[in-house]
Amino acid sequence: MLIKIYPENPNPKAIEQAAEVLKKGGIIIYPTDTVYGLGCDITNHRAIEKICKIRGIKPEKANFSFICSDLRHISDYIKPIDTTVFRVLKKALPGPFTFIFNANNNVPKLLSSNKKTVGIRVPDNNIAREIVAALGNPIISTSIKDDDEVIEYSTDPELIHEKYEDLVDLVIDGGYGDNEASTVIDCTNGDFEVIREGKGDIEAYL
Numbered sequence: 001m002l003i004k005i006y007p008e009n010p011n012p013k014a015i016e017q018a019a020e021v022l023k024k025g026g027i028i029i030y031p032t033d034t035v036y037g038l039g040c041d042i043t044n045h046r047a048i049e050k051i052c053k054i055r056g057i058k059p060e061k062a063n064f065s066f067i068c069s070d071l072r073h074i075s076d077y078i079k080p081i082d083t084t085v086f087r088v089l090k091k092a093l094p095g096p097f098t099f100i101f102n103a104n105n106n107v108p109k110l111l112s113s114n115k116k117t118v119g120i121r122v123p124d125n126n127i128a129r130e131i132v133a134a135l136g137n138p139i140i141s142t143s144i145k146d147d148d149e150v151i152e153y154s155t156d157p158e159l160i161h162e163k164y165e166d167l168v169d170l171v172i173d174g175g176y177g178d179n180e181a182s183t184v185i186d187c188t189n190g191d192f193e194v195i196r197e198g199k200g201d202i203e204a205y206l
Contacts, residue, residue: 002161004173007031010127014172019134021170027051029144029160030131031174032067032123034096034182034199035153036160038168039141042066042108048140054167055142065098065119065182067139069132074120077138079104085187088205094124096199100186108140117188127174143181153179 005014018028022041027050029038038054040047052059068074071089078101089099103118121141123129132139144154144164154160157173164171183198192202 001169002158002165002171002173005127007126007174010130015127015130015134018131018170018172022047022131022135022139026169027054027167028131028139029157029164029168029171030128031125031157031172031177032121032128032182033094033125034123034143034178034180036144036155036157036177037065037067037128037139037141038144038164039067039139041135042138042140045108048108051140051142054164062142063119064140064142065121067128067132067141068120068122069129070094070122073138074101077104077106077118078102078120081187082190085190085192088192088202092200092202092205093122094129095122096124096180096182097121097202098182098184100184100188100195102188119184121182123182125174127172144177153177153181155179 003014021028025044025047027040029036038051040051052062098119098121100117100119103116107118144160155177161171180199183200184196185202186193186195
């Protein structure tokens, strides 16, 4: 199923429809402020396993991000962080960053057998954030990759739908996606170490 949602003014009914799919253990493809994401409810182990199967990876090897609607949820999944780090997060988010933190015991057991860290995102995209808010907890997410050798990420929602319609429950057309992923920043030692350069420039917030 493909539904159109406008990022400037997301239709509440469509947002609720997407949240309901997630609550029932469904998989959605949705826009962010960078690339399109493949996501499910963080509390649904079967849905997480489905995403791993689609991507052809084992849950314990997966580098998923937790998509949050704001900073309120992050303390549920990460160990305490110092005030300086939190101040930078408040300035940089919502934005095109994935921040890596030390995980606490609330991270789904399915993912945490070998994982001590977790990636947190608050995208600057109303559709993504409002779906998470309607769901009531984070979405676990991975980027939609493209088979094309030139283009790393799929950007056209209609083509994404054609490719994934038999594998997922809902594709949200929020307009063309970006072809540049988020900047990944390791904060596990209290510093801001860029481990993947992407769309965001963290220097502007330090």
